Amino acid sequence: METREILSLQFGHYSNFIGTHCWNIQERSFEYNSTTPSEINHDVLYREGLTLKGEVTFTPRLLLVDLKGSLGTLPESGNLYDPQVPPSTVDTWGQGVEIRESDKLPKNALQQQLDMHNSLRTNSNLDNAVNVWSDFLYPRFHPRTVNIIKEYMHGGESEFDVFPLGAKLWKTEQFAEEFADKIRNYIEECDSFQGFHVTLDATNGFSGLTSSCLEYINDEYERKSILAFPVIPSHYVDSEDERRPLKDSICVLNLALAFEMLQEKSSLFVPLCTGSNGWRKPGEPRKFYHVSYNSTSNYHTSAILASALDTITLKHRLKSRHDSLGDFCAYFNTHGRAAAGASLCLPFSLNKNADFIDCLDNWEGPLTQSITPNCTIGTDNLVQMFTLRGIPENRLKRPLPNANKQKLMSAYNCNSVNEMLNFYLSCNYYICLNNVTTVSQGMSVKTPFPNIFDEFVGNNGNIYGDSRPMDTVVESVPILAGLHSGLEVGTMLESLHTEAKRIKHPHKQQFITEGLEELELSESLNKLLELKECYENN
Amino acid sequence: MAAISLLNPKAEVARAAQALAVNISAAKGIQDVMKSNLGPKGTLKMLVSGAGDIKITKDGNVLLHEMQIQHPTASLIARASTAQDDMTGDGTTSTVLVIGELLKQADIYIAEGLHPRVLTAGFDKARFKTLEILDKLKIPIEVNKESLLDVARTSLRTKVHRELADVLTEICVDAILAIRTDNKPVDLHMVELMEMQHKTATDTQLIRGLVLDHGSRHPDMPKRLTNAYILTCNVSMEYEKSEVNSGLFYKTAEEREKLVTAERAFIEERVKKVVALKRKLCDGTDRSFVVINQKGIDPMSLDMLAKEGIIALRRAKRRNMERLALACGGVAMNHLDDLHESQLGYAGLVYEHILGENKFTFVEECKIPQSVTILMKAPNKHTLMQIKDAVRDGLRAINNAIDDKAVIPGAGAFELTAYKELMAFKDSVKGKSRLGIAAYAEALLIIPKVLAVNSGFDAQDTIVELQEESRLNPEPVGLDLSSGEAINPKEAGIYDNYIVKKQIINSCSVIASNLLLVDEIMRAGMSSLKG
């Protein structure tokens, strides 16, 4: 089977939180000696390599970017290829040497366990042990994966806060040459490279960096697809009251500039946030049944977005299908509709011992909850795609002899989970173009995934009548994720445009100082409005 | 702010004095960190991050980039110094030291009640004079190996240990001389720097041709070819589905299949053109054929090429298109129509080298290579980084010397001479600004002083002795770091770049003056500190 490779790019700290969960979810489900082979073709996102010592490696085909001081205990080039050496053993050719050693950062329990056993033996609660994403990173990276921006410090009120700063940064050697070369190194080794998954922090300088990077990619790798996820954290650390209104305005302008550049430079983009408003303030946290999460914890909210991202992109990562990323994006991006909204049902609550058919029959309200800010997804006039994982075919319905009441439902004629979900959609959504992908294995939520499920969620993610025993952990869950394109997406874009338009000069100043012209800014806003118009029914 | 100063003008003055004190102490702080770097006897710095990452350097510029500098004044100085490096590739440490010293000297006078404005006026006069002195010290050079070796060696020995420095010196000079064409400015990009984690640092070598960081991706392709035509191109040889318009729904499987076949045939045609040319030129001769493509080559195309015994590389660096044309001759092609022999380059030897998962392709034995590669080797990453930084500095030092057509005697000779002449000049200046000139002259001495201290000699004793020698000797006098005595840098072959010294003189004066006139800085401050 031909693998069509994808390169993943992550720009910014929150994107890296999401990315870390995604890689964790995937690697926690790697089965090295199982009788049931995975349905996922891991070669799409991973690469096989070889260390200088001749050991075979399997690492994400990934480049990520973050600011200085954001790595915590993770060495920049990892320790898979070059084990770390103690400073005292470094050869200095007998020259005088002055050692300036920063305090060694302590590793949390999870990382200690990984260092010691190379695997996780126990489940742990990391809620208080995560500061940066590397604190809960499970896989090991290729040495070229991590790229640290030396010019700006992570944390507090970062100075890397406006779009044009990122664009400027791309012009430095570290990006225009080294980063670009790393992209080339990854792609050169692919036999059938198809495109990019890009996650970017859209509220700060990373939006501008991503913009320049995508421009380069479009130039150098024309005709490769780019699926982009601009993300917004649900909570800002630096909520200093006095500066907050200014900071909020800066976020909004960055977002507007990010969306405008994505419509031009990506094949499809999907804004994600667990807060319902997103733009100035993240807003009310989105709610999910049987889940209680801390909306001020990046570790929690990024896990939710990662679940969606991992599920949405499954379609072109399966062994059984030959869908391409290009087809995937083109399905939505017609008539200039470059943006889509996403939604999620986590966990997809199937009661213990119940069948899928009953579950759907009893379902009330929409199947999924929107995770795109300012975008309430309705039930008609949509182009949409659903991916459902974790409902095995034997949970579809009862066999005929004991089907009882199920027999009376017309859905009983459906012979697969896929068919039945399609049927459900055609009955409950109007004038919609639906596409369904189903995978029978659930999504792994083993540590380091946070324990955000309530007591009624069982070990396999099914819903139980009474609380699960203390010593039972949730290992995997069924999950449903959707992508949607329709009027609602236009409304979302309009609301961003309105917010951005409202911003008065003093709050734009920083963008102007860093080299963006007023005119460019207002043109970008106009283009955003044009994008919105693409969603109006003609 | 205005309101406060109206109420209490003294508060404003006090605040300014306080800010000045802060600036001076910040400048001293960063000077202290950088001091021990200066010169060939400076100490190596090993920076170990909280996660255990190791970085080894003796370069002021690298150090300033790696350190976490919080204080705005220190960071301003750091930025001015690294800007210096961006322009000339050298002199960062000196810049930090001289700025620090100018402020220290100024501090003494200001404590005695002198207004900073008077001092900065003196700095300005001194700066003009110093530039004159610098011009007089210029030693014109011919662009040839001998004269370039000295300036390269001086630079490299301040960055890596002697044995390695001497290896790199030879390599850097040869590299520049190879790519230089008479009277045209040298494009340093035409020296490719390639890293190989392998062997030891002194195995670093100059390849008179190109080393690419990739190899063929087909098991049957030859690993080595001699007497090879090189086709450099930027043409996709990879089947890609043409612009999709929702392939999922609007096309039947049959329609799609047809499209695929047509597209494939289109790519195949391209490859066939290459094959045809190869057959025409090589079959029946001892010539062979290599394709280096900036775009992709898919497995089917690779297969066709492999069957013909062609080595084909895909996804070459954009810049290598230009380099290949300069190294091997020929033209980088954007299409494959009417291909002709004259568009091809030539290399006597093309072969692949594999290290772990990394492949390297050597394109060597070129006729008159005007693009070359410095292949840097070391057993680990941090040494590779150190070599890379050093090589860059070395190349720029050589290039500066070529541009300047001159060099300046090093080892503190310039600073000692400038001191002597500034002190004489001071006496011809009326008014208090002469104090500024004296302070400036004194500040320049920090360079020979620190060079002495870093070699284990007493700063004061050494300076007295050198000044004595300088008075007697019409030739510029410098410091011999092994004996602590005076030497003639010209005889010892210790040379610095003219442009670097010039930059140091200019930027130090400007930054120090700005920091002294602290009020202005405060107002302009925040915006100029960013970005």
Ligand SMILES: Nc1ncnc2c1ncn2[C@@H]1O[C@H](COP(=O)(O)OP(=O)(O)OP(=O)(O)O)[C@@H](O)[C@H]1O
């Ligand atoms: N062999 C030598 N003997 C005496 N002095 C030397 C010798 N080689 C170099 N120097 C002096 O050392 C100084 C340069 O040192 P160094 O290169 O460490 O600092 P820099 O150029 O100011 O900063 P950077 O770290 O950016 O290179 C010059 O003043 C030069 O004349």
Ligand SMILES: [Mg+2]
């Ligand atoms: Mg130097």
